[in-house]
Amino acid sequence: MASKVSFKGKGKAAAKGADERSAAKCMKEWSTWAMKKAKVITHYGFIPLIIVIGMNSEPKPQLYQLLSPV
Template identity: 65%
Template sequence: MLKPKGKNTKKAAAADEDDGAVAVVGKFVKEWGTWTAKKAKVITHYGFIPLVIIIGMNSEPKPSLSQLLSPV
């Protein structure tokens, strides 16, 4: 890395450290967002039909499980 010339070398070094910290935080947020999206996709994929069945069983009139699962 090149050293800055001039009187403000300490300020420039501090700014470089801040940019590095921002890059690390940005990378962390991006990875966390990707991880969260993948988990949400799996939960939605495997949880949608059981959720519909549970909601259907808690409705009035109370249907039996066979009535909920039959297409008619």
């Protein structure tokens, strides 16, 4: 009763495909992470950026003049 042993080696082609899938998954995760961070930075940084640009323009307004609706 000899059992038949079969080796299903991945080989170079299968290993390369696994690496490509892994790299694609890593790239997708990284881009998702980066977009989430960019969204938060944009959300919380837009108003301060406008205030800083307004403070450095000519004529130089006071902070309350920038924040008042009139």
